[in-house]
Amino acid sequence: MTRYNIDVLFERLGIEVSQLREEFIRFAVDCGVLRFGEFITKAGRTSPYFFNAGLFNDGQSLGTLADYYADTLxxxxVSFDMLFGPAYKGIPLVAAVAISLARKGRNVPFAYNRKEAKDHGEGGVIVGAPLKGKVVIIDDVISAGTSVNESVNIIRNANATPGVVLIALDRMERSGKDDALSELSAVQEVQKAYDMPVLSIANLDDLLGYLAKAGASPEMNQYQKAVKAYRDKYGSVN
Structure with missing residues (x-):
């Protein structure tokens, strides 16, 4: 398996990533997108935190989020030719990131898919620019990898190359059921299956770092201990 680590990539460029990641975690908390408490995940686990990128639901927060994606990319x-956003959450994300990249001097085309093929007008399942070259798949998180699998198939069927996946938060959580946990996280499984990097703006370790710096209040200490215990139980091995 080829290992990809965004910190290594950044270090090669002499870029410090901790500040960007820390700022993103704080931004997500301030927007109410990253919350603490007790939440049931898709895997049926009780998680002490919950990240819902759909709550970046106004122009300012979405624009700021897109800047974090663009800066990370x-x-x-990593080299790339265009962006692809899987329906549905990936649709506003890919458009916003394309705008942010253009403002930063990198104007690239983007596309997204429909859930159902359109049988009139332009038809088909792809909206936007034709898929070609090395494509960045933009999504919020990777849970089971289903969205990535579908995106890879769509891109390959268009004779383009899925080059990298870019997400907001890597939960660094082992996939599978509790009685049969994989040694790998969903992100690591995608990297292994497709031999391509998955980049994230921030990850669970960054969240723990934020909580450690957030203050010594009993509430924050409680959250820090709960998230660390969750990481110890479900965190990926590698």
Whole structure:
């Protein structure tokens, strides 16, 4: 398996990533997108935190989020020709990131898919620019990898190359059921299956770092302990 680590990529460019990641975690908390408490995940686990990128639901927060995506992608040094956003959450994300990249001097085409093929007008399942070259798949998180699998198939069927996946938060959580946990996280499984990098703006370790700096209040200490215990139980091995 080829290992990809965004910190290594950034270090090669002499770029410090901790500040961007820390700022993003704080931004997500301030927007109410990253919350603490007790939440049931898709895997049926009780998680002490919940990240819902759909709550970046106004122009200012979505624009700021897109800037974080764009900065992470540009600073990684990964080459790319265009962007693809899987329906549905990936649709506003890919458009916003394309705008942010253009403002930063990198104007690239983007496309997204429909859930159902359109049988009139332009038809088909792809909206936007034709898929070609090395494509960045933009999504919020990777849970089971289903969205990525569908995106890879769509891109390959268009004779383009899925080059990298870019997400907001890597939960660094082992996939599978509790009685049969994989050694790998969903992100690591995608990297292994497709031999391509998955970049994230921030990850669970960054969240723990934020909580450690957030203050010594009993509430924050409680959250920090709960998230660390969750990481110890479900965190990916590698």
């Amino acid at each position: 540009l600073e990684s040094g």
